[in-house]
Amino acid sequence: MDKESFDPLVNNSIDNTPEAQELRTSILELVGRYFDSVNRGRRFEAGKTYLPAAQKVLDASDIQYLVSASLDSWLTTGRFNDEFERCLAETVGAKHARTVNSGSSANLLAVSCLTSPALMDQRLRKGDEVITVAAGFPTTVNPIVQNGLVPAFVDVExxxxxxxxxxxxxxxxxxxxxxxxxxxxxxxxxxxxxKRICKRHCLWLIEDCCDALGSCFQGQPVGSCGDIGTFSFYPAHHITMGEGGAVSTSNDQLAILLESFRDWGRDCRCPPGRENVCGNRFGHRFANLPDGYDHKYVYSHLGYNLKITDMQAAIGLSQIGKLPGFVKRRRENFSRMWDALSDLEGDLILPLATPDSEPSWFGFPITIEDERGNGAKRHALIEHLGRKRVGTRLLFAGNMIKQPCMEGVEHRVHGNLVNTDRIMNDTFWIGVHPGLSDEMVDYMAQALKEFFR
Ligand SMILES: Cc1ncc(COP(=O)(O)O)c(C=O)c1O
Structure with missing residues (x-):
């Protein structure tokens, strides 16, 4: 479907009478009015209004898209999803993007597809090692373990x-x-x-971009730099669909494998609700199946069903159009916070962008200088901020190896994880999301500074 022919607020194939078209238009207009009416006039009150570390930013058009998709009555993955996948691939500069029902599923899919026998001697096999870090989100690591592979942890900087x-x-x-x-x-x-290291040692590279949609390195969007990129569209993320995620790749073979693992592991590539698109549905031969066994029910992988509904895709499609503005605001909020806190260097370690990169910051990470290394000062600061109605988050699992779920799980640690342990004890982050105004960012910085006075 090309861009010109896609109209989110009309469905030419089902709004086939003037009455249907008129009704859809009226419903969507009412939805817009409703949204604006219930979201009008929320004023920021310093010390009273809660400022979460992460928050979705919706407008009337998001909900109009959602309702329009539901009026289509298609429900499963459909025209909104096709258009969203096209827009996402374009945004991240990858040849293919495929949606899934969460960022965690995207990570599961990315690792699982690399175990496919179709990759011959490049496939991942049980017992192979995947290098990762322990300072992060658990579901970057879990799919490695779930696929019978061994996570090898190195430290972060x-x-x-x-x-x-x-x-x-x-x-x-x-x-x-x-x-x-x-x-x-x-x-x-x-x-x-x-990438240099991966190339030299013939390693697959999966970029977990769940917190990084819109970030660039040397001008190239993340998600198009490795073999596979993964994204999350949970409400806290750069754009949302409620629940949702995606994988990106420019490798045609991986795109087919990702789709197979996402869609029950099937061999056939017909989109939902359609069959025999290849015209050879009953003409295939597989070793242990009867000749001509219905290709729709041939499974080449031990897959899952990780697809999204068209309602999720519709919100995503509305949101992705606003991504450039969201990213700009995140960067502005980050810079404003950094400038306001710069005189606290000595008490805090402030975050720095990787050279040659333009981050689309998910949050503003702060590490407290505390020689006791037991998390006590961070605890006191987080409580202080909580009293000031400023939301905080830890850097997710801190040190994943120390989490209860890792007990008895085979893994390897290279060297020591000194910085990872420091993050577990002394790091937290606050928000820079587009829902924060200058006034709110200034208030958050002020609340932090009060603690050190
Ligand atoms: C780095 C990272 N990877 C993966 C995920 C999982 O995404 P989801 O919550 O959509 O499953 C998250 C969640 O925030 C994350 O931060």
Whole structure:
């Protein structure tokens, strides 16, 4: 479907009478009025209004798209999803984008597809190692374990919060087959170094971009730099669909494998609701199946069903049009916060963008200078901010290895995880999302400074 022919607010194939078209238009107009009416006039009151670390930013058009998709009554993945996948691929500069029902599913899909026998001797096999970091979100690591692979953890650097690329290269053994790391809180890792290492050692690279949609490295959007990129559209993220995620790749073979694993593991590539698109539905032969077995029910992988509904895709489609403005605002809020806190250097470690990168910041990470290293000062600061109605988040799992879920799980640690442990004890982050005005950012910075006075 080309861009010109897609109209989110009309469905030419079902609004086939003037009455249907008129009704859809009236419904959507009412939806817009309703949204604006219930969201009007929320004023910021310092110390009273809660300022969350992450928050969705919706407008009337998002809900109009949602309702328009529901009026289509198609429900499963459909025209909105096709258009969203096209827009996302264009946005991240990848040849293909495929939606899934969460960022965690995107990570699961990315790792699972690399186990496909179709990749021959390049496939990941049980016991192979995947290098990653422990300072991050659990579902960057879990799919490695779930696929019978072994996570090998290396330390991160401060103040970028990203993988230490020297440790990465040192950690490689003959069992290492892939690298899977996130661009932490939107700050791209050193893609030049990581790609050089992956190329030299023939390793797959999965970029977890769940917190980094819109970030660039040397002008190139993240998600198009490695073999596969993954994204989350949970409400806290750069754009939302409620629940949702996506994978991106410019590798045609991986795109087919991703789709197969996402769609029950099936061999057939017909879109939902259509069959025999290839014209050869009953003409295939597979070793242990009867000749001509219905291709719609042939499974080449142990897959899942991770698809989204068209209602989710519709909100995503409305949101992605606003991404440039969202990213701009995130960058402005980040700079404003950084300038306001710069005189606290000594008490705090302020975040720094990786050289050559333009982060689309997910949050503003702060590490407290506290020689006790037991998290007590961070705890006191977070409580202080809570009393001031400023929301905070930890850097997710802190040190994943210390999480209860890792008990008994085979893994390897290369060297030490000194910075990872420091992050577990002394790091937290606050918001820079587009829902924050200058006044709110100034108030948050002021609240932080009060603690150190
Ligand atoms: C780096 C990273 N990867 C993966 C995910 C998982 O995304 P989702 O919550 O959509 O499953 C998150 C969630 O915030 C994340 O921060």
């Amino acid at each position: 401060l103040p970028s919060y990203n993988i230490d690329t020297r440790a990465l290269e040192e950690a490689i053994t003959e069992r290492t087959r892939a690298v899977m790391v996130a661009h932490t809180l939107g700050n791209p890792f050193d893609i030049t170094q990581v």
